[in-house]
Amino acid sequence: MAARGVSWPTIPGQDQTALRPAAVLVLLGVLDDAPARHPSAAVPADLDVLLVARSDELTHHPGQVAFPGGRLDPDDGGPVAAALREAREETGLDPAGVEVLGTLAPLPLPVSRHLVTPVLAWWATPSTVGVVDQRESADVFRAPVADLIDPARRGVVTSRRPPTFRTPAFEVSGRVVWGFTAIVLDTLLDALGWAEGWDRGRTLSRP
Template identity: 70%
Template sequence: MTGEDSVTAVPDVREQLRGLAGRGVRWPVGRWPEAVLRPAAVLVLFGVLDHLPAEHASRAVPGDLDVLLVGRSPALAHHPGQVAFPGGRVDDDDPSPEAAAVREAVEETGLDPTGVEVLGSLATVPVPVSRHLVTPVLAWWHEPSAVGVVDRGESAHVFRTPVADLVDPAQRRTVVVEVAGGRRRTPAFLAGDHVVWGFTAMVLDTVLDALGWAEPWDRTREIPVPR
């Protein structure tokens, strides 16, 4: 499978994602008392590109594979302005984290949930800064629908970005965050006019590496925290 391929290998991509959900990943984060964190879920939704072609030719990723992302509103209390997966808190009436991730994605982007196939979930990830325990939900967009900003108070942008371009070593960076007691480093991706960093970049970095899609990149190329 090469970067020039269309997603004629859709079953292969889908099964790779399903297999990853089955075997799981090890997150590069420390432990946190789960009792003090609120459950949340995000939808990591892969599909076939819309009108935006990939520029990077990857040996492992089809050229027309993409992932759905949102730019959070700068007015939000937590992670303002950051690029994220659609998602949010798991409500009491949500039957599962998977259902919550799809519900939140519908509310944030307007996607048609009937076109989404949930493939499985990964282990929860603690995000202490917002006091959430997040379940990443892997899904396949078998019938893509129109998406866009639904609520400006929640999101400033909704966009799909080529996965092949995300693995391009030229588009990889490291963000250095000054925290109490030292500096914290997080992977980052340049995605057009957007910088993906923090929790979302950590999930993408770990997932792409676990799938064998990642390419070696220079982790010494540091950029400041995006504003």
């Protein structure tokens, strides 16, 4: 199933030509025993999404919170295989426990010259995950979806490098999620009818 009806906002960049294909895994599941603090009528308190804090040593998006993922390799055969491979390499995830629900429309990310396909999946049989390579990831963690919905944890962040632009942002698990990852989360919450009204004039401090 390919859910390609999602409409993404435009991310400004210096060059939107010659974008390289990439994919990320948006993995939902009942992933741990720490329930969300925010009560939501839309989602259960134990629904989580898997996120990775990128290493500060990386050239692109250092220190940012992201979905597991990366560039397509010639042997991947498509974005689904690439997203699962990258998630395994980054977090130790066992792809056998993942049920792929579909792909979303690719989103151009000009700053790193990638065209990124989000792969939506359900973690039917969770496996142990953690940092595999500290040169790439500083942390692997599970964020409660209901806490992402919480209006008190939501706001906007302005990029520091030109061309500057604003993205949605979330405060969760002691981190600020912004940029590409926050755009995908914000769009999905709206598309699924899970979002609650939040203050789009509230500015969060990015790392």
